[in-house]
Amino acid sequence: DAKTTQPTSMDCAEGRAANLPCNHSTISGNEYVYWYRQIHSQGPQYIIHGLKNNETNEMASLIITEDRKSSTLILPHATLRDTAVYYCIAGQSTDSWGKFQFGAGTQVVVTP
């Protein structure tokens, strides 16, 4: 799996968009980018994933650069309940599976 780099922490105002960056410069062509979040003391929760194209679901949007070396998770209208640690994971290619490894993540604090 490719190594990912995320900022340690970031703050966001309630109601504003939160843009969470992730670098994965060693990602291979068939590895996916996944985002999970972990609200205090709970098990991580899946948010979104993508391979090449931008993706959107009811929780967030994922923007992947054309060279796939970085991506941004966008929470369009952050709420206090979005305060959590957000993990970016690059790996799990279409022809390999098994080790799904988390890094340290970004602590996001949404303030009123």
Place this chain on the structure above:
Amino acid sequence: NAGVTQTPKFRILKIGQSMTLQCAQDMNHNYMYWYRQDPGMGLKLIYYSVGAGITDKGEVPNGYNVSRSTTEDFPLRLELAAPSQTSVYFCASSRRTARSTNEKLFFGSGTQLSVL
């Protein structure tokens, strides 16, 4: 569906004791995982299984053992508990097929283990 169920939620062990952390899923998932999370840190993969009878080591397998005799259950065994194993343990599962691309992991609520 209950999803991923972990028991117990809390446990205190003395050094050298043994215990088994239970994990069960009712979603017919073929992949299952065990992670540990130390305070303020990310999750580290201990062991994983791609199906009944098949297990493999993750990043930090030392001091742990697993078995996967059924699709539903994936217990984690600590043989000789050490203070370094004080952590929160999460079990997760996912369904992988030859065509699937959505590798969504479902997590249990965790087991808080203290070794004193």
